[in-house]
Amino acid sequence: MIENMDYLEIIKRLILAIIVSGIVGFDREYKNRPAGVRTHILVAVGACVIALIQEQIAAETVAYIKENPSLSGSISLNQGRLTAQVISGIGFLGAGTIMVNKTSVKGLTTAASIWAVACLGIAAGEGFYTITLIGFIAVILVLTVLEHIIRVPALKILEIDYTGDETIKHELVAFLKKENIEIRNVNYHICQEDNQRVYKLLLELECAPDIKAIDIIDYLADHPQVIKVILEDS
Structure with missing residues (x-):
């Protein structure tokens, strides 16, 4: 004191x-x-x-x-x-x-x-x-x-809008699996925008801490059929 x-x-x-x-x-x-x-x-x-x-x-x-x-x-x-x-x-x-x-x-x-x-x-x-x-x-x-x-896997929500056909979906999913990203949930629907068919793919991903989100976004955004890519924390 x-x-x-x-x-x-x-x-x-x-x-x-x-x-x-x-x-x-x-x-x-x-x-x-x-x-x-x-x-x-x-x-x-x-x-x-x-x-x-x-x-x-x-x-x-x-x-x-x-x-x-x-x-x-x-x-x-x-x-x-x-x-x-x-x-x-x-x-x-x-x-x-x-x-x-x-x-x-x-x-x-x-x-x-x-x-x-x-x-x-x-x-x-x-x-x-x-x-x-x-x-x-x-x-x-x-x-x-x-x-x-302590490396805790991160849950992320990935939204992809693309044109073309359903084969694009399999191509995008194959890329994510190749990058050792686990897909836990898939939501998929089709809509009409500006007189064209747009496929909307909503995925819940489990990513390892060392995976860089920017690399995923860059690859997907460079795809010629992809219109929009949004990646958010779950």
Whole structure:
């Protein structure tokens, strides 16, 4: 607990919060995610300041009780109240990084990283250096290393509009299977557009993480019979 708010200790805790949150924010910004370095640092610094305020309030309360022992029974001290408000309140900021459309939800990891740096900021502000550093290492490992260890296949929706005949469908499906893309579901129908028959093929694909979507789109788009190609996350 900080007695009389030692300036060097305050600076040390704030710098630690800035460093760990800045590195986490750099990872998010480098990967072109909604919240970057400044957002993460501001969240951590704010949480750290709240933790410092909480410590100072606690220190002043204890000092006041020591000076006035007769009031010890009427003064209560709840050190978790302010930080609890930070943890619950930071969810609103994290929610702002989440983007939802008809086929996917994006930004959940960034929202979680914002919540995590708030916790790291509180730990730094409370002076729990070991917890802050170990927690920081865990967050960085999850964001940078774990995604390369755990390779989860991605589900994607592929829409192809083409002209010609049904043999084109077999040709396109054969290409996808050749690229080791598993087709889990197929929807197929025919319609008339601009006085010509257009075939609409809607496929649910399971793609390995190392398959580049742009390569699939480039091949299909270059096909002379293909009118439109749309590839979205499922």
